[in-house]
Amino acid sequence: MKGAATAMQINTATTTDPSFSLDNFDINDADLPEFRDMKFEDINQLALDHPGASDGEYRTRRDHIAGLAKRFRETGVITDVDYMEEEQNIWRVVANRLEEIQAVKASKFYLQAKKDLGISNDRIPQLSEMNRRLKELSGFRLAPIEGLVETRAFLSWLSWRTMLSTQYIRHHSRPEYTPEPDIVHESIGHIPMFTNRNFADFSQFIGHGARIATDKQLEELGRLYWFTVEFGMIEEDGEIKAYGAGLLSSFGELENAFTDKVERRPFDLEQVINTDYDYSEMQPILYVITSYAELKEATRKYIESFQD
Numbered sequence: 001m002k003g004a005a006t007a008m009q010i011n012t013a014t015t016t017d018p019s020f021s022l023d024n025f026d027i028n029d030a031d032l033p034e035f036r037d038m039k040f041e042d043i044n045q046l047a048l049d050h051p052g053a054s055d056g057e058y059r060t061r062r063d064h065i066a067g068l069a070k071r072f073r074e075t076g077v078i079t080d081v082d083y084m085e086e087e088q089n090i091w092r093v094v095a096n097r098l099e100e101i102q103a104v105k106a107s108k109f110y111l112q113a114k115k116d117l118g119i120s121n122d123r124i125p126q127l128s129e130m131n132r133r134l135k136e137l138s139g140f141r142l143a144p145i146e147g148l149v150e151t152r153a154f155l156s157w158l159s160w161r162t163m164l165s166t167q168y169i170r171h172h173s174r175p176e177y178t179p180e181p182d183i184v185h186e187s188i189g190h191i192p193m194f195t196n197r198n199f200a201d202f203s204q205f206i207g208h209g210a211r212i213a214t215d216k217q218l219e220e221l222g223r224l225y226w227f228t229v230e231f232g233m234i235e236e237d238g239e240i241k242a243y244g245a246g247l248l249s250s251f252g253e254l255e256n257a258f259t260d261k262v263e264r265r266p267f268d269l270e271q272v273i274n275t276d277y278d279y280s281e282m283q284p285i286l287y288v289i290t291s292y293a294e295l296k297e298a299t300r301k302y303i304e305s306f307q308d
């Protein structure tokens, strides 16, 4: 592993790292910065509007699991969580219900990827097992994190083909809702798509971009991420399907995406990076790609323009 100098770059807008290359899709352990140099303040804070905010028992449990995630940065080893029966029940309820809707509305690639990763409705998957499988399938990896990380740092880790991922689960009172990423959002929403090489490479381009972006470019990247990774749709065999994590992990958003209330536009990168969104509302505009390869190439050209 490299030293602190490389890790420092995640919080700056430039990099002089000689290994920094847009087409370096083959990230080895030796290429990774030291996870222990990731310094985050207060990322384990629970928002006041979180359904578990006034539940002391929930907070203690969430803190415990966040503590395990934090330990990763010292040891480099993902600690499995011994999920309780109550947590497993939340998973079963949400996973079963989502599966029903996904069967008709999710991208075919996604549905297969979920199987390839061994994600089942019966129990919460461990990051360690999904990480092993991902590495084999597309060279992508997962690193546990104890909360929501600021945009540049979060996206920058994608340049090392690494997704920071929470492990705790939402509050039992609102199984259909969470205001923050949780293991449902990560493993049902995000993780399967990283088995797609084009999608993984595209994600890595976003990561590269985040490391060298100006603040304005970072804002644009945030929009690109939002309208693709979170709320992306794809046309497959003449039908529109969902591949974005925010759609795939939310009954409400997934249903809404296919109604007349939503304008589904052909993907246009220039338009996407200039389109504002409101994360607290149902999305009124969504963008439809024709292939993951198209998304990757459009993003490559865009990120290359950062270096001019």
Ligand SMILES: [Fe+2]
Binding pocket: 181, 185, 189, 190, 230, 245, 246
């Ligand atoms: Fe997300």
